[in-house]
Amino acid sequence: MTTLAPLQQxxxxxxxxxxxxxxxxxxxxxxxxxxxxxxxxxLDDLExxxxxxCTNALEQIQIDIGMRLNHEADTYNLLLDALEQVQQQLGAQxxxxxxxxxxxxxxxxxxxxxxxxxxxxxxxxxxxVINAENQLEGIRSxxxxxxxxxxxxxxEYEQYRRKNPERLARDLNERDKTISQQRADRKKDSLKxxxxxxxxxxxxxxxxxxxxxxxxxxxxLMKTTALYNHLKERVxxxxxxxxxxxxxxxxxxxxxxxxxxxxxxxxxxxxxxGIRDVSxxxxxxxxxxxxxxxxxxxxxxxxxxxxxxxxxPELAPMWDTAINDELHTRIxxxxxxxxxxxxxxxxxxxxxxxxxxxxPTRLLxxxxxxxxxxxxxxxxxxxxxxxxxxxxxxxxxxxxxxxxNSWCIKWAQANGDIENIRNPKVKRR
Numbered sequence: 001m002t003t004l005a006p007l008q009q010x011x012x013x014x015x016x017x018x019x020x021x022x023x024x025x026x027x028x029x030x031x032x033x034x035x036x037x038x039x040x041x042x043l044d045d046l047e048x049x050x051x052x053x054c055t056n057a058l059e060q061i062q063i064d065i066g067m068r069l070n071h072e073a074d075t076y077n078l079l080l081d082a083l084e085q086v087q088q089q090l091g092a093q094x095x096x097x098x099x100x101x102x103x104x105x106x107x108x109x110x111x112x113x114x115x116x117x118x119x120x121x122x123x124x125x126x127x128x129v130i131n132a133e134n135q136l137e138g139i140r141s142x143x144x145x146x147x148x149x150x151x152x153x154x155x156e157y158e159q160y161r162r163k164n165p166e167r168l169a170r171d172l173n174e175r176d177k178t179i180s181q182q183r184a185d186r187k188k189d190s191l192k193x194x195x196x197x198x199x200x201x202x203x204x205x206x207x208x209x210x211x212x213x214x215x216x217x218x219x220x221l222m223k224t225t226a227l228y229n230h231l232k233e234r235v236x237x238x239x240x241x242x243x244x245x246x247x248x249x250x251x252x253x254x255x256x257x258x259x260x261x262x263x264x265x266x267x268x269x270x271x272x273x274g275i276r277d278v279s280x281x282x283x284x285x286x287x288x289x290x291x292x293x294x295x296x297x298x299x300x301x302x303x304x305x306x307x308x309x310x311x312x313p314e315l316a317p318m319w320d321t322a323i324n325d326e327l328h329t330r331i332x333x334x335x336x337x338x339x340x341x342x343x344x345x346x347x348x349x350x351x352x353x354x355x356x357x358x359x360p361t362r363l364l365x366x367x368x369x370x371x372x373x374x375x376x377x378x379x380x381x382x383x384x385x386x387x388x389x390x391x392x393x394x395x396x397x398x399x400x401x402x403x404x405n406s407w408c409i410k411w412a413q414a415n416g417d418i419e420n421i422r423n424p425k426v427k428r429r
Contacts, residue, residue, distance in 0.1 A: 020069070023062070024062075024358065027058065028358060028403065031058070032402050036395070039398065059409055247262075247320055249315065249319065259292045260315075263287065264330065269298055280342075283300070287307070295314070302380060305346045306331070306381075307327035344415070345411055352375040354368060358403045366390075369391075383401065
């Protein structure tokens with residue numbers, strides 16, 4: 001019964017009231033406080049950077065706490081499993097004692113059987129010894145007979161040698177000549193074989209060198225082909241003129257229309273002040289909207305796949321949202337190529353309902369009523385535009401942005417971090 005005490009003590013430990021939701025709400029409050037400080041204080045670039053570093057450090061602490069809690073829970077479960085295994089082993093000791101007793105009895109019976117078998121083998125060995133002695137005696141008799149026969153043959157050979165001495169000498173000379181010729185032929189064959197082996201080694205080196213050169217050539221061809229394919233993909237977005245699309249905007253008075261054209265560019269733009277937190281700074285592409293009125297608007301990709309640009313006041317009354325949809329399609333195509341993990345987070349955000357955001361019910365109802373159905377819908381709206389929604393204040397927008405940030409942190413914990421979308425070398429302006 002004493003062996004069960006540690007297990008029962010672990011199971012009877014009091015429950016901690018600080019759960020994941022409490023910790024999460026604490027971090028959301030901290031994010032809100034930091035954003036309120038940013039909003040209410042007039043800070044220079046260095047102070048803003050320090051505040052951003054503080055926010056990032058707080059996010060990392062939230063991730064580390066989650067990982068630490070998961071590790072302690074796994075350790076606790078492993079300890080419980082180990083204690084249960086010890087309990088099972090102690091319970092099986094009585095069965096092991098009976099098994100040992102049975103094994104001892106079986107061993108004693110086996111020893112007795114082995115003794116009887118050994119006695120039987122000794123008797124059989126004695127019989128084999130007697131038979132071997134009889135066979136040895138017969139072999140001795142046969143050997144004596146063979147010795148007598150060898151002596152008789154030797155005498156007959158001596159008599160033949162005395163009668164035919166010249167013939168034996170000729171036979172010996174012919175045999176010696178034959179052996180000498182065979183030795184000379186074997187030496188020549190050995191030299192030829194060595195020469196052929198040397199040529200074969202040289203041929204193997206040449207063939208090996210040709211194979212290495214062929215492999216190197218094939219490798220260079222593969223690298224060149226991969227580089228060509230990569231450059232070919234990049235050229236598709238080269239100068240912005242290969243995929244120009246026109247949209248017609250109707251003038252408010254109905255007197256005519258204004259043509260708008262979308263251009264692709266293969267280089268990025270430094271984001272301008274006020275929208276850098278919602279755009280991708282390291283993206284190597286951007287777009288431009290040009291009009292027949294000699295007006296142009298630069299468009300940078302947003303972190304939710306949305307186009308980020310300053311809409312000219314002259315075009316606002318007649319703006320066509322189909323232009324935004326076309327820009328979104330082009331941005332998502334490029335993100336799938338250059339930022340695949342960010343692209344997947346955007347797709348998951350489109351599939352996630354807005355109710356997954358940790359915001360009060362009142363704010364959730366306001367967003368739903370305004371047409372924001374998914375997490376990506378709320379995240380893709382610029383803060384200034386979100387503040388124009390009826391029922392949302394600047395504090396509400398800050399709370400929604402903090403909830404979006406928390407959703408992204410949870411996504412990273414489950415799926416891994418996205419690619420780096422911030423370039424510290426980009427000059428703020």
